[in-house]
Amino acid sequence: MANKREIRFIEFLRNFGNAYKGNKCRWLRFLLYDYVSLSLLACEDITGHQLLNEVKERGNINYTEISLLSEIVEVTNVKVADNLVQEYATKEDATKEKTIPPYRKAISTYRKALFKALREVSTDDLHKLYAFYELDSEGLTNIWDIVFHLEKQKRLDDTKEKIKRFASMLNPMAKAILEDIDVTTLTDTGTNPQSASSTEQVTRLGEPSAHKDLTSKKFKLMLSKTAKWYKDKINMLRLLFNDIIQNAVEHKDVSSLFKALNDCADLTRKNYKVLIDMVRVTDTRGVVEDVKSLSDANKDDEITSFSPYRQQLMEMGKVLSPQEAKEVGYLYDVPDDEYTDQWSLILHLEKSKNVFADGAKEIIKDLNDINLQHVASKLITKTNPNKRSCSPDVPKSKKKKKR
Incomplete structure (x- = not known):
């Protein structure tokens, strides 16, 4: 259950978002460009509240850290939003609790x-x-x-x-x-060092590619062959792209996921690094034998298309066996018909059950309690405990005792 401070923060975000309506919502979209997925930014009916929720879920603001919002107010000079920030900060200071060290201000x-x-x-x-x-x-x-x-x-x-x-x-x-x-x-390559709020922030897709530009025909052929190769791994890719593609779980096949990436310019014939990073994160380099254009996946370049948090969830899925997935599902009251494998289970936990709402600390403890230390270890070293993957608006279910 969310505590009083979290509830106050949720209400504050809702009011702050409402202060940016109409053209002002476009201001907010512009200023948060480095913090929100392109698929969400591209939605015609996006609201300020939805934008802020994603920023919160990515861990860049929380109920003790709103410096990014203060900076937005400084830039936009929206009086209503300024009053909301001042009122919220005054109440938060009154708690006299130790707060999390502030993120570096990062509107470039x-x-x-x-x-x-x-x-x-x-x-x-x-x-x-x-x-x-x-x-x-x-x-x-x-x-x-x-x-x-x-x-x-x-x-x-x-x-x-x-x-x-x-x-x-x-x-x-x-x-x-x-x-x-x-x-x-400024730079000569479009990589402003101030454009990221923290080392945990998702790197913007579509950055300049060092890969060979493909003709339109070769690009379509690459997508077709890659989609066929991953056709039995749709749930794994739904989890991987869940914070890049809006409602990734609703896409019926891999081709649909790729089309969503292409529609938002995250995947083009001139820049298909997201596919190369996909191969590396999922550890499915066998696809390179069938799709030669993805040969760069065998190199050790930095993975920039997916956040460390998303990569940790993928590592968790790789070591979670079908039987262990049933144990975790039972622990969190997930009916067997709500998931088909470990990937769809993690997706369910991430969204419906709000398991990661307060970071990975609790689930790490739970996994250790049921002797799944090898799974818990995948969430320890890189996961930011302040990152949020689900909104606190969603109540967490009461857990059962281990059978």
């Missing part, structure tokens, strides 16, 4: 300056952007949607060249703001 210089510049964009600027970037003026009716589209397609980021090109389309006031960005905070 690039994003702050670009936000300020976008507030100055004129109608004439929009027409120039439509023409220069060959954009659909009917589908992209405002500057925030235009910039989201450009960033999603990697046509705008924190590289000096792309910012200069974008700024050249703007009026003198907006252009001057971007020209005043401290160049030492």
Whole structure:
């Protein structure tokens, strides 16, 4: 059960999100671009509350740490949100409890300056952007949607060249703001060191790829062959992509998961690193024999497509046998017909049972109590105890005693 502080935090997030409605929700989407999956950001009817919930579930804010939200208020100057932060911080300080050390503030210089510049964009600027970037003026009716589209397609980021090109389309006031960005905070490769809030944050998919660009035909062939190879591993991939693809569990087959990635530009013929990282995280390198384009999976490059937390859940699934999965399912009151293997069980625990709501500490203890130390060990070394994978709104079921 959530304690009073968690309940107060949930209510605070709901009110904070409601302070960013209409065009202000687009502001929030822009400022949280580095914190939320592209699949969620791309939803047309996304709300501020939904955005904040995902940031919370990824562990970047919690009931003792709201510096990111304070920074958003500083940038947007939304008075209602400012009042909410001040009121919540005052009540939180009154508890006089030891709080978690604050995360590093992480709205980058690039994003702050670009936000300020976008507030100055004129109608004439929009027409120039439509023409220069060959954009659909009917589908992209405002500057925030235009910039989201450009960033999603990697046509705008924190590289000096792309910012200069974008700024050249703007009026003198907006252009001057971007020209005043401290160049030492920018890069030549689009990897601003301030763009991540912590080492646990999910790295944005779709970053520049070192892999060979594929023709459209070869790319489709790669996806088709890869999907067939993983057809019996759909539950494993649902778990792997669960914080990248919205409602991943509802996708019926692997091809559908890949299409969702492609629709959000997380998987393209020029950048298919997410598939290479998929092979490495799932330890299924046998696919390389059938799909030569994935040969880079045999290299030791850094995995950037999935968070350490997601990788830990995958490690847990690899060592959890069918019989052990039944023991865990019984412990958490999961009926046998609610899962078919260890992967679907972990998905169920992550979402429906809220087992990971307060981090992995409790489940590690539970696994040790039923002599599954080898499974518990997979959640110890890299999992951030402050990370949240499920909303505290979902009540945790009462556990049964071991048979």
